[in-house]
Amino acid sequence: MSIVVKSVCKALERIAPLRLAEPWDKVGLIIESPVPRSDAKRVVLTIDLTTAVLEETLKVPTALLITYHPPLFQPITSLTLSNPLQASLLKLSAAGTSVFCPHSSLDATWGGINDWLAEGVMGPQKATAKVNILGEVKGEAGGAGRIVTLDEPIPIEELVQRVKKHLSLSQVDVGRPLVQKSIKSVAICAGAGGTLFSGVDADVYFTGEMQHHDVLGAVARGRYVILCGHTNTERGYLPVLAKKLLDTLSELARDESSDGLSREERIEIEKYQLDIHISEVDRHPLDRM
Numbered sequence: 001m002s003i004v005v006k007s008v009c010k011a012l013e014r015i016a017p018l019r020l021a022e023p024w025d026k027v028g029l030i031i032e033s034p035v036p037r038s039d040a041k042r043v044v045l046t047i048d049l050t051t052a053v054l055e056e057t058l059k060v061p062t063a064l065l066i067t068y069h070p071p072l073f074q075p076i077t078s079l080t081l082s083n084p085l086q087a088s089l090l091k092l093s094a095a096g097t098s099v100f101c102p103h104s105s106l107d108a109t110w111g112g113i114n115d116w117l118a119e120g121v122m123g124p125q126k127a128t129a130k131v132n133i134l135g136e137v138k139g140e141a142g143g144a145g146r147i148v149t150l151d152e153p154i155p156i157e158e159l160v161q162r163v164k165k166h167l168s169l170s171q172v173d174v175g176r177p178l179v180q181k182s183i184k185s186v187a188i189c190a191g192a193g194g195t196l197f198s199g200v201d202a203d204v205y206f207t208g209e210m211q212h213h214d215v216l217g218a219v220a221r222g223r224y225v226i227l228c229g230h231t232n233t234e235r236g237y238l239p240v241l242a243k244k245l246l247d248t249l250s251e252l253a254r255d256e257s258s259d260g261l262s263r264e265e266r267i268e269i270e271k272y273q274l275d276i277h278i279s280e281v282d283r284h285p286l287d288r289m
Contacts, residue, residue: 002036004063011248020108037096046279118165153182175225
């Protein structure tokens with residue numbers, strides 16, 4: 001394993017421990033290239049591995065592609081060029097690029113995607129609002145979702161404006177109950193939150209997408225629903241992750257503890273001026289027309 005891949009994997013484990021991932025998830029180092037390039041100093045961050053992201057990545061020698069969503073989710077019996085996603089993985093590996101996926105571990109960790117979404121919900125009430133784990137609590141490291149309790153209720157229109165501003169969106173989908181009310185509690189789940197929200201007592205369910213009948217059921221029970229598009233609830237976190245990665249890599253280079261890098265590895269990684277690049281072509285797959 002190249003020193004860049006090893007160092008970044010260790011840094012990611014400190015940022016979002018893989019033990020926090022859901023049992024069904026496929027996280028960690030998905031592909032380790034057998035031909036790492038010594039001139040590869042770039043690490044690419046993306047939400048999805050698309051053909052456009054592949055082409056962007058191959059233009060510059062890249063040691064590691066960090067794709068939030070797992071590129072391999074269902075069991076496979078072969079890797080061939082006839083399948084576009086498998087072809088992307090094969091081409092990356094042949095070019096010396098390994099692939100890592102953090103997915104639900106990055107949702108669950110404190111300071112991860114769901115906490116970033118909670119910041120947008122709290123807005124100017126951040127100092128007085130409370131944030132708690134929604135779903136299974138996984139020790140002190142975090143848990144699946146979040147529930148925000150505001151100190152003072154706000155109208156749904158105010159909450160929608162906060163969400164749109166935080167996610168840089170001009171439109172979101174809003175489900176409204178028959179009886180309108182002010183908002184004091186918001187359940188949050190990046191991506192798809194329908195299952196996690198089941199039976200949760202909150203004024204609003206805020207996520208990327210939910211199944212049609214789950215939305216109908218939530219609204220019938222008096223909840224508001226805010227849906228923003230699956231990846232729109234995730235992509236804005238990538239700049240936060242990029243900074244965390246740079247800071248943690250800097251800490252690793254100075255860390256002499258047994259769970260860090262060896263002395264030789266610390267010397268080697270300090271020679272690299274790593275380029276943490278956020279994909280410029282990664283985007284939500286659907287356009288509103």
